[in-house]
Amino acid sequence: MDFFTKFPVMGRQDLRDLKKSIDAGFRDFSREFGESLETFFEPLLWFLVWLEKLLVATPWPIIIIVMATLAWIGSRSTKIVIGTVLSFLAIGYFGMWKDTMSTLAIISVSTIVCITAGIPLGIFMSRSDRAQAVITPILDIMQTIPAFVYLIPVVMLLGIGKVPGLLAVCIYAIPPIVRLTNLGIRLVEKEALEAADAFGANYRQKLFGVQIPLALPNIFAGVNQTIMMALSMVVIASMIGVAGLGVPVLRSISNQYLALGLMNGLAIVALAIIFDRVSQQYGDRLQKHRQGIKHD
């Protein structure tokens, strides 16, 4: 009855060899391509560093004014603007200003990367059922695999630093925007598209004049989720060299600094709430023309 009590495991030696050969293969791969990948991401690094320096160097009152203005443009709500100003004042007062600026920089850059890569990918996915069938499981994996696991190949490829950190954040945060762009375009009413066809709209006119505008509320929900996921990834990314609010959190875990961890954690929460409310309000405003529709 050995068969039932003991799982028929692969031979130890074989297993070790298998793992070894995978590791070796990937190591060769990263030796081969790591450098070219690094040069490929150079502009991104340059941009990230520039933005971080800019945010840190700018006098704090200006940053607060800019943030308040952005919050107002996005939400048109005094409550949210006041909340934003108070949060930033508190962050500064408790000595987390510089880390917060670093976090803002990486969130901004990774959101831009996710949008520029994710929206076209989502559009492509909406065009072909086969593309959707291939990409969906990949997105599932990206979203569910523990973040620590894919840090390993990223670090093997690019080492420790800002770029691998950024890459890790993007891999983690990009699925929602791809998914929701795809979904939004697929959900565009058949009638609206048929009308465009009947009046002789070409491919480009249909995509940019009908499908994307009508999918915009969904696309925007995707942007919102992407930002949230990027924020939640910041702590983990700081393990591989990303500056920002995650660094003190990590330090307080290893040293059991409760107050430090809590404060930085709360700063991340504050950023998340601000981004979420502002982008949600903005998304709602995009939908204004839809109120009361669907009475056909």
Next chain:
Amino acid sequence: MTEPKIKIENLYKIFGPNPKSVIGKVQDGMSKQELLENHGHVFGLKDINIDIPAKGVSVIMGLSGSGKSTLIRHINRLIDPTSGKMIVDGDDVLSMDKDQLIEFRRYKASMVFQKFGLHVHRTVAENAAYGLIVQGKPVSEAKQLSQKWIERVGLGGFEGHYPSQLSGGMQQRVGLARALSTDAEILLMDEAFSALDPLIRTDMQDVLLGLQEELHKTIVFITHDLDEALRIGDNIAILRDGAVIQQGDPQDIIMHPSDDYIVDFIQDINRSRVIRLKTLMTPSTSASDSGPELQHTMNLELALPKIANSASKSATVVNEKGEVVGSISLDQIISGITRPDVDTGSSETRYR
């Protein structure tokens, strides 16, 4: 006869995984039942032959599922047929390449939809101008050109509204303005007024008839409503299960329904309001000495009291120019109002 504007020839449409594989069998007369059960395909359209004359309103009528939407979408090739021909102004729409087809849809034929098909993210003005914008005109010029049509359909002042802020009737006016703005000669209307309640529907029919009086477009109008068909149609084709079972002059169809299906169809109409004197009269060129003179397009409802009140119980029928074209008696009118049995050679024909 002059060349028809749109000529539909031997048009077949079969829905299913591989329509080409069964088209031969269908042309040889396979039944709908057998096609579905043994081959897994669905009949869309079966051997359609219709000539649509220029500058008139041609109505295609049929019950739900008879293939009306499928048919009208073949005219601008939103649907490709399985076999057959679609000739518009002598050009074969089916052999057009992508660019020619886009050209055709932009300039030659525009469409009004049952569910309006408006773009909810565009204002009334932008929706009405859509066809012109797609043609490549600058937005401001397109809006300026379509402004006239917004006013003609009675939506002046609503230019900045979004479709969701309008009632169904108003939304369909936008749809109509959008279709008129491109100045296309052909107007395709798929149950354009069916989603509207009866009062607004009559209203929209009036708008359409008024416009048609000066525009003289070639209109293909789909409806499942016989009253609507009779009101606006210059000629009618009746579809059933994807095949045309009778087509021609509306008066003719009422007087000579070709089968039970059509009899069922026409039995609830108000015959005295639909049938005109010219349909029932005895043609002649000499004026009878007694009775009033009546227009040949007058319907029976209006003519009846005039004839009943005359001494001779009859009337002289004249055309628009006042020339005598025939005479009519009270008996003829009464038998005209009586519902017919299935044709032909039934009572009323002997009066012709």
